Amino acid sequence: MQVTKGMVGHGFYDSNSAPQWEATAHVLPWLEEIAAALDLPGSGAITLADFGCSEGRNSVAVMQRLVAALRARSDRPIHTIHCDLPTNDFSGLLHRLNPDGGRAFEADHVYSSAVGGTMFRQLLPPGSVQIAMTFNAIGFLSRRPLDHLPGYIFPNGPSDLNPVGHVSAAEQAAFAQQADADLRSFANARAAELAPGGKLLIEVFGAGECLRTCDGIYDVLNDAVLDALNAGMLTQEAYARYYQPVYMRTLEEVLFPFGQAGSELAGLFALDRSELYEIPVSFVEAFNQNGDVAAYAKAYTDFFRAFTETSLRLNLADNADLEALVRYVYTRAEQRVRETPDRYPFNYIAMGVMLTRRG
């Protein structure tokens, strides 16, 4: 089974990904520092590549900041490359890169490409990239390590606040192993593409000591899917088969393969800096200020619908009335948040890791 086809397209992801932008914005100063100081030998294009660009709003905004920082010090051509799965909806990205009557970048000699392919393989020519980046994407797994996850819909298990369901330690270990293998594949592919001295920035949602980005979101989605099960809209077997193919890593899990003495990745990359951080979420802050629970429930549900719906559809594709089921699940989820917002608190925990390609 395919794990995902990408996010919900037609502008829906772009309209509902402000938290991902906030998580990205936290590490933009790191990138700007690098753009100002990076050693840039040669005279060809300076190449910047983003892996997991989705519909492009956040990806183009990152590139605009980086292009401005690079253009301040160099007249060389700049190439921005935006990569995602071949099934991703690239149409918004292509429009953003070619806006009607204008241009995407306030600089001359900027050229852009979209590339379809999995980020867990090499996608670009050897030694051709100066800065490689990924934002809120590497948590998506390359494959489903288990056929079934019968007790819950997410590998990291339910939150402590709302312990409906269960994921065993052995089940969780299978996902942790897959995530580790994926991270190694990703880093090896980027190592092949980066020029010596090039930079790799990994930013991703994940798990802190107490809070995890999955809490709240998947508790309410799990409750809504269980509502569908109880209403006879899907079978117990279908519930057992369905899970979101995403894993929330800790910062230690992201750093581990780069810090193992003598390992391949420790030989390929030097660690510059890393940070675990929490970002304020705009719809949570608005709710805390204005108490408008209906607006909160809608913004919250649209936010996670944008990155969960495709996998839900793929998992439950053999359902007799998939459209009705999908409609029901997200309607129920929104209703549940509206009725009991305290049951599903949401916190965005993210981490950034900056690495230099040795050589």
Ligand SMILES: C[S@@+](CC[C@H](N)C(=O)[O-])C[C@H]1O[C@@H](n2cnc3c(N)ncnc32)[C@H](O)[C@@H]1O
């Ligand atoms: C939550 S979105 C993040 C989009 C954007 N980077 C942002 O921060 O708003 C995750 C993206 O990762 C992409 N993705 C998931 N698995 C992928 C893979 N194996 N290769 C490339 N992209 C992948 C999805 O298609 C999706 O566009």
